[in-house]
Amino acid sequence: MSDVPGGHRHAHVHQHAEDADHGHGHAEPSDQQATDRWVEIEHLHYAYPDGHEALSGVDLRIGRGEKVALVGPNGAGKSTLLLHLNGINRPGHGSVDVAGIAVRGDGIRRARSEVGLVFQDPDDQLFSPTVFADVAFGPLHMGLAEGEIHDRVERALAAVGMSGFERRLPHHLSLGQRKRVALATVLSMDPSVLVFDEPSSGLDPRGRRQLIGLLRTLTQTVIVATHDMRLVAEVLPRTVVMDGGLIVADGPTDQILADEALLERHGLERP
Amino acid sequence: MALLVLWLVLVAASALARLGPLRLSRGAFIAAPFLLAALPLVFTRPEQPLGSIDLGPLRLTISGEGLRIFTTIAIKSWLSVQAALLLTYTTSFHDLLDALRELRLPRVMVAIIGFMYRYLAVLGDEAQRLMRARAARSAVAVGVQGGGSIAWRARVTGGMVGSLFLRSYERSERIYAAMLARGFEGTFRHLGARVIRRAEWMAFTVTLLGLLVFVAAAHLWLPPS
Numbered sequence: 001m002s003d004v005p006g007g008h009r010h011a012h013v014h015q016h017a018e019d020a021d022h023g024h025g026h027a028e029p030s031d032q033q034a035t036d037r038w039v040e041i042e043h044l045h046y047a048y049p050d051g052h053e054a055l056s057g058v059d060l061r062i063g064r065g066e067k068v069a070l071v072g073p074n075g076a077g078k079s080t081l082l083l084h085l086n087g088i089n090r091p092g093h094g095s096v097d098v099a100g101i102a103v104r105g106d107g108i109r110r111a112r113s114e115v116g117l118v119f120q121d122p123d124d125q126l127f128s129p130t131v132f133a134d135v136a137f138g139p140l141h142m143g144l145a146e147g148e149i150h151d152r153v154e155r156a157l158a159a160v161g162m163s164g165f166e167r168r169l170p171h172h173l174s175l176g177q178r179k180r181v182a183l184a185t186v187l188s189m190d191p192s193v194l195v196f197d198e199p200s201s202g203l204d205p206r207g208r209r210q211l212i213g214l215l216r217t218l219t220q221t222v223i224v225a226t227h228d229m230r231l232v233a234e235v236l237p238r239t240v241v242m243d244g245g246l247i248v249a250d251g252p253t254d255q256i257l258a259d260e261a262l263l264e265r266h267g268l269e270r271p
Numbered sequence: 272m273a274l275l276v277l278w279l280v281l282v283a284a285s286a287l288a289r290l291g292p293l294r295l296s297r298g299a300f301i302a303a304p305f306l307l308a309a310l311p312l313v314f315t316r317p318e319q320p321l322g323s324i325d326l327g328p329l330r331l332t333i334s335g336e337g338l339r340i341f342t343t344i345a346i347k348s349w350l351s352v353q354a355a356l357l358l359t360y361t362t363s364f365h366d367l368l369d370a371l372r373e374l375r376l377p378r379v380m381v382a383i384i385g386f387m388y389r390y391l392a393v394l395g396d397e398a399q400r401l402m403r404a405r406a407a408r409s410a411v412a413v414g415v416q417g418g419g420s421i422a423w424r425a426r427v428t429g430g431m432v433g434s435l436f437l438r439s440y441e442r443s444e445r446i447y448a449a450m451l452a453r454g455f456e457g458t459f460r461h462l463g464a465r466v467i468r469r470a471e472w473m474a475f476t477v478t479l480l481g482l483l484v485f486v487a488a489a490h491l492w493l494p495p496s
Contacts (some may be wrong), residue, residue: 115452124449167365189454
């Protein structure tokens with residue numbers, strides 16, 4: 001496991017991933033590269049308008065279909081990093097690439113259909129008068145045909161177990177239901193990367209179990225920023241630890257969670 | 272007279288919608304406090320003095336004309352609220368939004384109304400949490416006069432309003448980020464999920480014509496009371 005002081009976190013994790021992929025023997029090297037680096041963040045720096053530096057040189061590579069946890073204390077820069085993945089935040093320095101698309105300029109619009117961002121508070125995500133209108137918002141603004149939009153809404157709601165709620169109003173749903181609809185609002189855009197900010201916060205045990213079950217069914221690349229270490233241990237094989245705007249550790253979840261000194265240092269706890 | 276006819280129309284419509292007429296009539300009193308704004312009319316009109324009230328230095332003259340205007344306003348507002356209630360009881364909010372869009376109200380306006388409806392409840396919850404937090408800490412120590420001065424309490428309330436505003440402002444930024452993340456580029460698109468049918472256009476036209484005839488008739492045949 002790599003617990004490297006910020007900046008130089010190169011390493012065997014990626015090395016390892018590449019080795020593994022060589023084993024699978026992809027036909028085209030360029031495809032393989034794209035698959036290895038489905039999400040590629042390089043030397044990312046970001047400062048808020050007030051000058052506070054939130055990210056000070058983040059390098060991160062995530063392969064297609066990987067399930068990655070992003071953990072770290074409040075203010076570590078997790079949410080700020082997530083908002084870069086589809087161009088809501090623009091990097092001060094450095095670059096972000098998703099699915100081979102550079103997330104800047106014209107690329108941002110395409111990147112937004114590749115990256116589905118599920119916000120922490122579903123009341124922020126669900127802004128339309130009805131569940132249907134909300135789930136249809138993404139596909140509609142992607143310019144899809146009406147029949148296709150209806151299909152996608154139906155499939156997305158079925159995937160999160162919320163079929164039949166189309167005409168309901170978001171504020172008449174429970175928090176767990178709203179969180180699931182919030183996921184449906186990005187599933188309907190058919191993204192290859194799903195990004196969650198604190199998906200389990202505020203959920204009761206049943207809602208949490210349902211969420212974990214749902215996360216397991218996802219085949220997309222999944223990145224989850226969370227404090228819920230049990231969720232990490234159960235669903236996400238790789239863990240990235242952030243602190244002070246830097247990635248301070250990156251490796252298999254069981255190894256990271258076994259390193260008590262590391263967890264202690266960065267204000268985390270074992271599940 | 273004309274107002275009575277309108278009321279009968281409303282009652283008939285609510286009967287059609289299977290709502291008890293009393294439910295509307297009672298519900299409409301919710302707007303009664305706003306009538307206070309019209310109350311001065313009773314005393315400020317010069318016509319037809321009916322009598323006066325002595326309030327020390329102030330002498331209020333009740334005017335018959337003013338009283339009549341006030342009564343008309345009261346009945347009108349009561350009827351309007353009933354009509355609005357009838358609309359909201361029978362029509363879901365997104366149907367109303369669809370209708371507004373179909374009636375060519377600018378999309379931005381429709382979107383604003385939609386957002387308002389969506390976030391009114393969220394804002395209300397937030398305000399309630401703030402007030403609960405204040406209530407929970409508004410204790411009084413034994414043997415001490417608690418509560419603080421009015422100025423102090425006003426300052427606390429002002430602070431709460433400010434904090435509510437800031438929270439809403441921050442929420443609006445997060446909502447906008449959520450919209451951007453799903454491909455919003457500045458123009459609202461809308462699915463033609465519900466097309467207004469011919470029969471509905473017909474009903475709309477007939478109602479509009481009926482109202483016009485009604486107004487015209489009222490002006491032509493009724494004595495200008």
